[in-house]
Amino acid sequence: MNAARLTGLTVGIDLRRGRGSATVDVLDDVHLDVPAGRVTALVGESGCGKSLVAAALTGLMPPGSRVRGTVQVGGRQVRCDDERAWRELRGRQVGSVPQSASTSFTPVRTIGSQLAEICARLDSDRTPEQLCAAVALPPHVVDRYPHELSGGMAQRVAIAAALAGRPGLLVADEPTSALDPDNAALTWRLLGDAAADGAGVLVITHDMPSLLRAAVCDDVAVMARGTVLSQTSLVDTLGSTDAYTQALLGTVLV
Template identity: 50%
Template sequence: MSEPLLELDRLSVRFLLGRGTEVRAVTDATLQLRPGRVLALVGESGCGKSVLASALLGLLPGNAQVRGEAVLRGGIELLSAPEPVLAGQVRGRHVGLVPQSASTHLTPVRTARSQLVEAIRALGGVAGPDELAERVGLDPADLDRYPHELSGGMAQRVAVTLALAGNPQIILADEPTTGLDRPLVHRTVDLLAEAAIDDRAVLLITHDLAAARRVATDIAVMYASRIVEAGPAEQVLADPWHPYTAGLLAALPDGGFRPIPGHPPALTELARIEQEWGCVFCQRCPDVPGFGPCTGDPELLDLGDRWVAAHPPC
């Protein structure tokens, strides 16, 4: 098996809000991203997925406390790397970012071409703007448009060209399909999957399980700051072991449109819920009787190619 491009070991992020209030945004995330793979990190909005992405790129606010490890192949430890290393070696060169709402991240008074040329020059890219445009299925002439002249799909493709400008080994796509209609969602994730070739890989962060199912080779399911299940996408989606994963699948059209009852807990309440209930999903779990808490251990169990949060019958 090839060496991982990125390894996360018990990555945790906390935000201190004052008066003793703590937001548990990410808790003990452990993942591996390998060449030629698309790893989809899925879960409901607000579970901590985008915070994890920001932690990898050193883009968290000053009140964040980070622990654990996130190591790139070659030895760069992202969580402890100083800003000059992140800015000069990591962002754009090792890890290219496709942000949410691509059109809002483009400078409105400059053409797409001028922004792409600047990115290629700054990152030392070898491919020209027209070549990158053609690689993502964009007419090179569209690069001469201003952001307000681009459709949503064009803007998304420009964002992907910017992420590819420095020829990174990892594409980190943070909710790249937000606000897009279904056909455009399919085109966007298909485009990202095409980037996971040879020695490259994609980390797709999304709340859209249908989009993830379309392209993911591996999947990690996140709930209330914790990864509760992970493994090969085909296995996890065909035979989910955690009730949260099963609930997400049941909420899809082909699963019967059966949403999970209730709402995810506030990230400020996780410590109390874990203490009282044993795991943070128990208040919504169909396996838990109404009169008692879950006896599950929130630690992940390694079961070969698959990981699952311990969740014994209650």
């Protein structure tokens, strides 16, 4: 069963040039499965379109996007421009962990009040304190303001917020890019736990070394030039003889 699927997704962005305009294809015929209960890593060089894939799966496409192909979430086909449908899906069916967790919360309100608002909106069966406990944070974090959190703590709060509605799909964009090795390892473990609980987890990452050390990745999708070149199990990806794939696995991408 797939938590999400992209089929033939092609995305063009309208650009104005002088008095005219042009459409530039950023994604080209992307096919991608995010299986339920598994962690899928989406890897590729900078600028290849990974973040736009995340945008397509969370209903956050940039203005001026021209989209062909299909996006399915939980077996439901959703148009990228159907904001009403995405409002229903976000939080309940689709959870999103942003790259800049520390700036994703309102700075003048406590973490507890913001998590409580999310829980109320999603009819969550967990309290802010329970969500914090689920991501290995002490109860007193709910009384802190965002600026009082370390980078690792802020990332865990972002994961807690994304899990509040128990979504079937969790999309994490570079979740360890600003973390030290210990906090990166804990973040990977939490994402692995979400998959163990049944969610399909898509992780966009340049940090393959720490992901491999964490041993939570099941599948790897390799992107280049706006398309997915391959999607295979981690074992098969590690055994690939493709030079581009091996370069991605052997280095921290820039």
